[in-house]
Amino acid sequence: MNDMPDLPQPPSRPTTGTEPVMRLVPQTGLSYFGRALHDITQGFHFRTLALTLAWLDIRLRYRGSVLGPFWLTGTTTIMIAAMGVLYSYLLNVDMHKYLPFLTFSVVLWSLASGVLREGCTAFTAASSLIHSARMPYTLHVIRVEMRNILVLAHNIPVVIGVFLWFHAAPQNLTTLLPACALWLVDCFFMIMLLGVLGARFRDTSPIVASLTQIFFFVTPVIWAPELMTIGQNWLLLDPFFPLIEILRAPITGDVVQVAVWPAALAWSALLAVVTFCLFARMRTRLAYWI
Template identity: 35%
Template sequence: MSNALSPSPSRSWARAFGDLRAGYQQRELWAHLGWQDIKQRYRRSVLGPIWITISMAVTAIALGILYAGLFGNELEVQLPNILVGFIVWAFISGCVLEGADVFIANEGLIKQLPAPLSVHVYRLVWRQTLLFAHNLIVYAIMLVVFPQDLHWTDLTAIPAFLLLAVNGAWVALLLGIITTRYRDLTPITQSVVQLMFFLTPIVWIYDDILRNPDPAIAERARLAEFNPFLHFVEIIRTPMLGQDQHLRYWVVVLVITVVGWTLALVALRLFRSRVSYWV
């Protein structure tokens, strides 16, 4: 009887799942903090976070014109791929890069505010979701300039983004715990993300390389599928552009989701109580 009433040890699955549950229940807190993050960042700016959208659009248009010439594609094909790729990549890279510092950046709150660790993760993902919504302005303008052949089946972009957000949460949680203990991993993470940008079909079109008349090049191009970021980009970009969707991308993403959350929960179970000392 006494064992049943005794508190759970700090390293327990109950505490780990309880942290995630309690953090979600405080959604008014992290939703407000996430919105305030954006307001504070652009407090003296007239356009606010729209500057991020403008900057991304200008870069995407410039690269679209450049790579359309390099690959011999029509601008109405190359540019939409790059624009949507940039929008999706901005969310992914934001979750990874800011996730690596999610607890370090909130050192003051962690030490002073008795809140679950997951609050800071939810806050980060919510902030990136708001920025993603801002960037959809570019997507809406693109649909007017370059109309896409969209169908009802392309609404799978919605569950694809939800899956993206779920993965962003475990990445931020796992990376946040590890980099709080080992600070040298932060610049390494930044370098890896920068490298993966070029290895992921953001400015180049994967299917174009697969259709290369040289079978050797087409075969080597399939090595790109070992890049997990490719699958995350394609599950949402293809429906947003009305393109054919492939089941293998969804299967890979779902497997990564299960494995990633398993690792994140193990890390949360083992080190949740230590983060406040590490920061």
């Protein structure tokens, strides 16, 4: 006979048909693309949070500095003044026309190089936030894009000052708005593409940095495309040239070539399709890679 007292039993839970059940269903087929599209949609719902985080990133980057991010403005001014005098002499061009061209080109390239550089670490730099909170990955892409746009805003006064000093007036502004929209879309997909590649392959950052240096000299940034008397159409194979030209030509008053806009749209479409397919397939693995 057992003399041990009976232990109290936990109260039985009523059985209902609405109890929460965790369903782990593997993604197959088109579900990858549906979840990726849902991630992008949810990311834009958090755009205010992304802007706040981008602003805090800049505040922390220049914490303790007197001028803060305006060091970028001063550095850009000095660099453009030195390069403008030197290259206008070497290229034998009129400084009154060359310096506005150089100023806008360098400021625009600083945005492109910043997107390329920081896009490689878009997810790895936010690893602690990704592991601690369940948020869409697109939030971190928008955060990097917003941060680079805020940095670009600090260099806009340099462009305005140079254009006012040389009395250069923008022309043909009808295509400026769609060009800016295309730049925003391309920056978004470029950051997403490099973020996925950078999370999987840590060699992405030095490779992109090296390619950025090469494209800086190959792309018409410090030299005008009119200097190529033969073979200007080959410049359309450079993915940076048509995207820069559709935004630079209306500002500097140059005439946009007929094939520039189709080339820019073609490169943008290729970037968007490749990036979306890669993000849809690799999205579920990002948390493990970082």
